[in-house]
Amino acid sequence: MNSIVCSVFVAATVPSLQDNTADLDRLQQELVTILGDNRSITISYECMTSVAREFRAAGFTGYALLNNLESSWVVVGFSAEKPDIIVGMALDLGTTHLEATLLNLQNGDILSEGNLENTQISFGADILSRIHHATAMRRQQKTPAADFQDPGLDELKRVIISAINELAELLTARAGMKTADIRALSVSGNTTMAHLLLGLDPFHLCREPYIPLFNRVPVLSGNQLQLAIHPIAPVWIMPSVGSYFGGDLISGILASGMAQSKKTRMLIDVGTNAEVVLGNSEWLIACAGAAGPALEGGVARMGMRAGPGAIEYVSIHPEKYELKYRTIGDVAPVGICGSGLIDLVAALYLTRMIDIRGKFRDPALEQDAARAAFMKEHLVRRDGDLCFVVTGINTTTDCDEVVLEQIDLDAMIRSKAAMYAILTTLINQVGLEFSELEEIAVAGAFGRHINPQHAITLGMLPDLPLSVYRAIGNSSLRGAEKVLLDERARRDCEKIVSSVTYLELNVNQEFMIRFSGARFIPHTDPSLFPSVPIF
Amino acid sequence: MNSIVCSVFVAATVPSLQDNTADLDRLQQELVTILGDNRSITISYECMTSVAREFRAAGFTGYALLNNLESSWVVVGFSAEKPDIIVGMALDLGTTHLEATLLNLQNGDILSEGNLENTQISFGADILSRIHHATAMRRQQKTPAADFQDPGLDELKRVIISAINELAELLTARAGMKTADIRALSVSGNTTMAHLLLGLDPFHLCREPYIPLFNRVPVLSGNQLQLAIHPIAPVWIMPSVGSYFGGDLISGILASGMAQSKKTRMLIDVGTNAEVVLGNSEWLIACAGAAGPALEGGVARMGMRAGPGAIEYVSIHPEKYELKYRTIGDVAPVGICGSGLIDLVAALYLTRMIDIRGKFRDPALEQDAARAAFMKEHLVRRDGDLCFVVTGINTTTDCDEVVLEQIDLDAMIRSKAAMYAILTTLINQVGLEFSELEEIAVAGAFGRHINPQHAITLGMLPDLPLSVYRAIGNSSLRGAEKVLLDERARRDCEKIVSSVTYLELNVNQEFMIRFSGARFIPHTDPSLFPSVPIF
The missing domain is CATH 3.10.20.880 (Ubiquitin-like (UB roll))
Structure with missing residues (x-):
């Protein structure tokens, strides 16, 4: 019960x-x-x-x-008979992707899982352009009528409802069921996605003082949202804290268990933004910053989300200079995802092919013969700029080459510097040291695939024993699963919402100073990273 | 509030x-x-x-x-501004008629009122034939699937929803408003009408042990019932007590105020059935019986509901033998309604044109010259049987004659006997005398139009001072208005439902004995009616 x-x-x-x-x-x-x-x-x-x-x-x-x-x-x-299965669907409603699991609410068993692209992408890749689309008509009307509904907003709502229905169809088909068998749905998404799902005006979300139309919404039903699930299925929308602190992060906090922990923990979730929460059962403090794109494959020309053909793992042997990589699905490479990028840049640093500023060294100046030979093969000049060829054109598999340019490297350094600056600003805010943390939970595809040692080498994550780091997967989805199964989790959401303090980094002077200090590998202050060799 | x-x-x-x-x-x-x-x-x-x-x-x-x-x-x-008007609609959902008022919930003002025929009549005039129609398919299927919905039931639901929408349209148009302005609806109707309105299977209502599908239903909303009122308007369905004790009577009890009275009162509501409630704020006892049809115009060939052209008042001067009548709307007569019938039969008794058994006296045997002349004019033989011509064919207004046949008189006597038997059985049940009653509220068109003195003459109502009788109009509608306006009235409904005891007359031996005793004018025991002359 x-x-x-x-x-x-x-x-x-x-x-x-x-x-x-x-x-x-x-x-x-x-x-x-x-x-x-x-x-x-x-x-x-x-x-x-x-x-x-x-x-x-x-x-x-x-x-x-x-x-x-x-x-x-x-x-x-x-x-008459006790039902074996009561089907619930947990949904992570991401800006770019929808990911969901079908659960048996009787025992928590996973019946099927799957994901889809967020088809709203055709109206804008990011949150801001979606808000722009949703408010196109409204922005022209100074004082819209009370019953005025922006056609762009309707369109975005319709599209996302269709996508959820499609995903429900996919998951139920895999489990040999029908969408109407879904008796409950939980949704965790950022504040904008929640507004768009409900067809509620996101106009003020991106305008000072950044006030959402709602943070908490009562439990709705399938038919209220025109979903193809059971008409009276409760639809639980994860509450949010503010415009830039959505239900996906509340869900993550819930999934990490940090709000139930006596000892202080940290949660890092890298999506389009890097969102970081620090706290315990007594208090929670959170902030977000633009550390994500390079890590999520959003910046590098060859960057991509973790998916089939993405290079997720790279190594370069420090003496033999042998480059190895692995792609997701073991298919021909089509790009490189966040974890692959971190592996690659860490390896380039450890093999001294980039300097502490993250700049490619000139192969012409290289003294070491083995390294020079490797550099000659992989470091090529294009339009006068050096770039690193991970893998060349493969005529057999008809695949493009995967190349890391200096511009990608620079973005990567900015991202890792932002990440470290966020973490240090946050921990400093509460007067703690990283070493006092019981756990650092790393969420998302990022958390699942990265090698924390390589992130430490780059100075992106603090130099702590690897046992402190725990990959918790798609925490937004895990939290959504929890609320379906556990009454206490549903109540905890409310507790989390009211105990979170949000630290605004955009106006934070300390963050800017820390960001500058972190734009070296591993850091301007190498003593912070004793385990990383300095060249 | x-x-x-x-x-x-x-x-x-x-x-x-x-x-x-x-x-x-x-x-x-x-x-x-x-x-x-x-x-x-x-x-x-x-x-x-x-x-x-x-x-x-x-x-x-x-x-x-x-x-x-x-x-x-x-x-x-x-x-921004305080609303002057919040519109609510109170509806009496009768088997034959719908009657409604539009109220301003801010102050209780009546904005408009109106009525319509219940268009379900085309599927059956009475409750039983409606249930029959609603369960036509179901009766053929021994074990219907859980999601099986009888097309007849759907049809009846659709028809009644349309009728309510039409009435809402009529009332709002009269008040210069739109149906979507209606922010709340209360409905009082008998148990079968409530089932049909909600599209809920009435199959067991008329089958032993006569179990309704529901007596209480949560507050619904306009959109759940596909009503043309505001989609989120609360729709309050008056609770019922059982198959034969509907929300209309709960509404009547509420309107009469008897459930709030320390002294014992009685409520008589004559619709298709005669429903009678006795009680006070401590206890309530109710019963119903088939005393109605003759009084509601459902039996006499010329009988009709109180409406334009219905003879609602008749008198015959006891010495001059002048017959006078008045029709509703002062138009040419087209029939005679319950109050007119009671007036007429009482006058026929007092002028000795019928005997104590309610049989026409033979005009040929009449001694009094004036009476003989009047009888000659009005008492005619058709197919060998005597009948009383109230008014002849009027060629100017193209109207038919209005005639009372012996068969109508017999039905009238049965009805009045049933009514008095119900009242006496009920009062005897609690060991009270009629003289101990503070008030007898008489509801409905019946209550509005009848002359209690004439009903006493016939031995239909107990021989009490006329001040004891109070006509309270359409009490089902008045109660529906009350629940819209008053939070305590809404709570009282629940109290009334749980404090009512229902007395089953169909299996009551005492009732049958009393019924036989009451089949004379005024009664086999004339001492019960000291004010009525005995001939």
Whole structure:
């Protein structure tokens, strides 16, 4: 009775002339006795016909299916037999990708999983251009009518609803089910995505003082959002804290367990932005910064998201100068993802092919013969600039070459410097040292694929024992799964929202100073990185 | 803040970088402070866009419009100015007629009123034939699937929804408004009509042990029922007690005020059935019986409901033998309604044209010259049987004659006997005398038009001072109005439902004995009617 939809055994007496309580009142009265909390118990109007029929057919004894909401229980089904499976869908509604799992709410088993591109991309790659599209008409109308709905906003809502329905179709098909079998949906996404999903005006999100239209929304239902899931399925939208602190991060905090931990921990989530949270069960402090793009494959010309054909791992033997790489799916390389980039740049530094500023060394000046030979093969000049060829054109597989240019390297250095500056500004804010952290949870594809040692070599992550780092995967999705399964997690969301302090880095002088100091490999102050060799 | 939709003044602080609470959260927080009860406060998803826009446009200060529900407050609108009018519609959903009023929930003013025929009549004149139509397919299927919906039931639901929409259109047009301006609807109807309105299977209503599918239903919304009123308008369905004790009677009890009275009162509501309730604020006992048809114009060939052209008043001068009548709307007569029938039969008794058994006396045997002349003019033989011509064919107005046949008289006597038997059985049940009653409220068109003295003459109502009788009009509609306006009335409904005891007359031996005793004018025991002359 913890999951957002659960089944409860009911054995009611059979009606008679002496006991002529109406069928649904009879069911309700039994549930009052069984559940016995002070929440109201109602029977969903949309399900009354089927509940009443099944209740009678089952001889007034069987299993009631209930939406387990904060202030009410809502009966949404009845069956003679205990249901083996109650299907819930957890969704990470990302700006670029949707990722979801189908869960059995009876036991937490994963029934299927999958992902899709966010088709809103055709209206703008990033949050700002989406807001722009959603408010195109509104921006022309000084004082829009109360019932004015921007066609661009409608369009974005429609598109995302379709995408969710498509993903639901995909996941249920994989599990041999129908979308209407989905009895609950949880959604974690950033604040803008949540506004767009609900068709709510995002106009003020990107305008000072950056006020969202909502942070908390009541539990909705499938039919309110025109979703193809069960019409009365509760739709839980993860609450947010502000324009730049969305439900995806609340979800991540929830998934990391840090808000339940006595000892202080850190959570790093690298998406389009790098979002970092520090705290414990007593307090939470968070900030975000533009450290992400280079790491998520958004900057390098050959950069790409972690996906089939992405080079996710690179090594260069420090003496033999042998370059090895591995692609996701073991197919011919088509690009390089964040973890591959970190591996590559760390290797280029350790093999001294780039200097501490992240600039390619001139192969012509190289003294070491083996290194010179390797450089000759991989460091080529294009339009006068040096670049590193990870892999050449492969005529067999019809694949392009994968190349790292100086411009990509520079972006990478900025990103890693931003990341380290964020982490140090944040830890300094609360007067702690990195060494006092119990854990640093690294979320996302970034967390799953990177080698923390290489990130430390670059000076991106603090120089701590590797055991401190834990990859927690798509934490936004993991949190969404948690709220489906666990009533305490749903309540914790509210607790997290109200205990988070947000540190604004855009106006933070300390951050800017720390950022400058971090634009070297590993750092202008090498004593911060004792494990990294300095050349 | 008593009505089911009400407005509340809110003055919130303006957002800033220091106070970046989301707009709708800001509104909600203010309301928590203002309303301060333990009910949840949510903002209706469907209204979020307009509420947010108006809240901003009004500078975060103005009037929130709230649905005032039992366990929650739901914000459904916002305006800078205090709304003058909040429109609610109260509906008496009768088996044959719909009657409604449009109210201003701000002050209880009636904005317009009107009525329509229940267009379900084309599928059956009475409850049983409607249930038959609604379950036509289901009766053929031994074990229908859980999602099986009878097409006949769908049809009846569609028809009644259309009729309500039409009536809403009529009433709002009269008040210079639109149907979507209706912000709340209350419905009182019998249990079958409530089932048909909600499209819920009435199959078991007329089958032993006569179990309704529901007696209580949560507050629904306009859009759930596809009504043309505001989509988020709360739709309050008056609860019922059982198959034969519907929300219309609960509404009547509410309107009569008897459930709030320390002294015992009686309520008589004559519709298709005669429904009678006895009680006070401590206890209520009710019963129903088939006393109605003759009184509602459902039996006599010339009988009709109170409406234009219905003879509603008849007198015959006891010495001059002059017959006078009045029709509703003062138009040419087309039939005779319940009150006219009672007047007529009482006058026929007092002028000795019928005997104590309600049989026409033979005009040929009449001794009195004046009476003989009158009888000759009005008492004619058709197919060998005597009948009384109230008014002959009128060639000018192209109107038919209005005639009372012996068969109509017999039905009338049965009805009045049933009525008196019901009343005496009920009062005897609790060991009281009629003289102990503080009031007898007589509801409906019947109550509005009848002359209680004439009903006493016939032995239909007990021989009490006329001041004891009070006509309360359409009590089902009055109760529906009350729940829109008064929070306590909404709670009282629940109290009434749980305190009513229902007395089953169909299996009641005492009732049958009393019925036989009452089949004379005024009664086999004339001492019960000291004010009535015995011939």
